[in-house]
Amino acid sequence: MESISGGRVSSSTINNTPSTADQKVAVVDPISLDFRKAISSVLSRWNGLEMAVQNQWGGRDSTHKAQQLSADIQSWFSQSKAAPRYVEDLENLLHERMILSFNTDIEDGSIEEVAEQLMIVHEEYLHGNH
Template identity: 55%
Template sequence: MVVPAQLTAEAVNELREGIDLLLGRWSALQMAIQNEWGGRDTHQKAQQLALDIYHWLIRPTETLYVDDLENLLDDFMLSLNTEIDDGSIEEIAENLMIIHEECLDGSFASIEKLRQSASQTTNHGMQVVNCDDDDLASSSGDESMGVDPCPNMVDMAVGDQAQTVDADGWTVVSSRRNRSGAH
């Protein structure tokens, strides 16, 4: 029997921070939190998601499959009354798996990139746009997130992304992959 690799204490801390940083950049999740699409306790639900992902990733005796992680993320977003069809669930799941693998290898390159990206955008602030159901909301185009010395995904600002509200009142989140040359 092959014994799965174990995370060092440093890797555990890096993994937790990486999860928070990555979820903090996920625009669909941050919009759901900001708008309380899952109710008044959406903030707490999102904190629990980060913890659930962490516990899912550190299971030492089970093989981890990205499809299972995608299902966990999809089920969570559905619990917030949010259906995601922009490919971001798959992207987040894949990046979480990469971060986990790097942590197992003692490498924290992806997490460091997330940290650097977060610190570069800290000074840009966040623009809050209030709009009625009939209005279209759009963001400034640069990714803005607040960085706390003790990061917590729920305290990070929404990564800016083009968004519109359709005739039924649903917010449509466009995929970064689907935006042609926009940067």
């Protein structure tokens, strides 16, 4: 499966000298980048998503849809940090995205497993155990 991290840093960002075409250099929060990579790592081990991408169940842009799923998960965790997060809500997000993006209804229990893994990863990052 292709990488779904979406956390690439351009050479102009690394050198701190933006190219003339890209005068804006984004400041990347290393914790956010690490958390994004951790989310991508969990998703890359999910057989259901891997099959959906490899078989292009989401069309030719299946890889992009998997990257978007990763970004959506990070966004879900970062919204209103004071609000509690429930694994059932994350399961619903994963289930909905798999149906809408890949026309795939996964009923093997893996959505619940992936949601639990993502919750654990998030908790580790909240407590600095990454």
